[in-house]
Amino acid sequence: MKILFFIESLGPGGKERRLVELIKNLSKNSKYIMEIVLTNNTLHYKEILDCNVKVHCIIRKRFKKDPRLFYKFYKIAKKFKPDVIHVWGNLVAIYAIPAKVLLNIPLINNQIANVPNHKSNSLMGPRTSFKYSDLILANSFAGMEAYGAPQEKSKVIYNGFDFNRINKLEDSLEVKKRLNITTDKIVVMVASYSANKDYKTYIEVAKEVLKSRNDVTFVAVGGGNNEIYKKDISGFEDRIMLLGRHANVENIMNTADIGVLCTYTEGISNALLEFMALGKPVVITGGGGCVELVEHGQNGYLFEASDKENLSAAIHNLLKEPKLMMRQGERSKQIIKEKFSIDKMMESYADVYREFEN
Known part of the structure; x- marks a missing residue:
């Protein structure tokens, strides 16, 4: 054919x-x-x-x-x-x-x-x-x-998702060392710095969480102009990292405890697929196709666009409950194997x- x-x-x-x-x-x-x-x-x-x-x-x-x-x-x-x-x-x-x-x-x-x-x-x-x-x-x-x-x-x-892509990932400790991350916990969002991605919400929630925790680093990875958000992280530069595009982004995603996506409009996000295949719980603001990926309360949480309050509460809750993170991460991987x-x-x-x- x-x-x-x-x-x-x-x-x-x-x-x-x-x-x-x-x-x-x-x-x-x-x-x-x-x-x-x-x-x-x-x-x-x-x-x-x-x-x-x-x-x-x-x-x-x-x-x-x-x-x-x-x-x-x-x-x-x-x-x-x-x-x-x-x-x-x-x-x-x-x-x-x-x-x-x-x-x-x-x-x-x-x-x-x-x-x-x-x-x-x-x-x-x-x-x-x-x-x-x-x-x-x-x-x-x-x-x-x-x-x-x-x-x-x-x-x-x-x-x-092809699981062969994550067979030979870089050691997480080496990734953290390379990125100068010293905290125990890491939250990661992978998305372009574009108009349909809600980095404002992600950064505001990161600052809110960091007011009560000093053991977590928030990382953002993606192509586009991240300079427009630099002023928003003033005073939090050591705990909110705005990275550019990375060729082997799976290595960074694998270090995460929680995968986050803040968006206004989305189909089936490849970043969410990768977080889930890596066994991570995911927290999303914005609907669209995400509802077809996320079982609310089972492998993560799905909220309305720009819902800072619920996003912040979900991240807080997961960070203080390691067993819950592990359980939801296992369900994430299972969903990818079953449907994606x-x-x-x-x-x-x-x-x-x-x-x-x-």
Whole structure:
């Protein structure tokens, strides 16, 4: 079966990682012949080069809606003659429409990876790409609903976590030493410093907890501009660490006693998947797809966005109850194995591709 994947880049994002994991696993099966098209040459996940997959790069120029890409993608599809086009994003879904229509190739649309708080009515928006999609895939039911995807041709496939990624982690004591962390307890949030992540709440709760405890360090890890939050941690610089992006962030996450995510809108968070796979209790503010990951009171706690009071109380409670942290962490790992394993994800995609076999 020939599959043509289309995504803007393979930069360091959750959607990109999911596609790379999918291709890595499919490449083990000689049944699949794959090519991938990118619209820029960012290649964070270089392991794609070991997958025997031809990589095309059709550079999108400065203006976002570069019309030349319609024809460039069409030419690649016409030459490759795929059984299915599998797109990962709304813009690339739009660019794939002429190839889908003119060459009569089924289009799988895998763009739903978050939970937006508004719907787009643009001609270049999801409604247009959904119209031409034969199947729409989401990584959460919350995302599918928020995007207004037509139920009759939509399906949820959860992100899959590969436990092999955490087989050879750096020793936690060495990580703490490298980061100059001297406290016994560590709370970690992994998220980009972007508008839809609520670092204000995380920092305010950290300061509140630190008023009554001196044995905990709060760590934030992510790409983006963290300088805008430096003034907010004034006086707490030794206990609130705002780190940038780290290549092997799992090493830092493994040192955590508690994983936190403060967000305004979220699909299925890869950071939460990793915290849970590492056996950590998780505490979240913000709904969306998180409710499909967290069993409130069993493997962590889920509160409304910006709920500082309950977030602070939950962290306090977990820090003073080591047995509760351990019990909830064990349940976290169990949930990943039951619902979010890489094997389950692969089985679900294999089922989808079988629907389009000639």
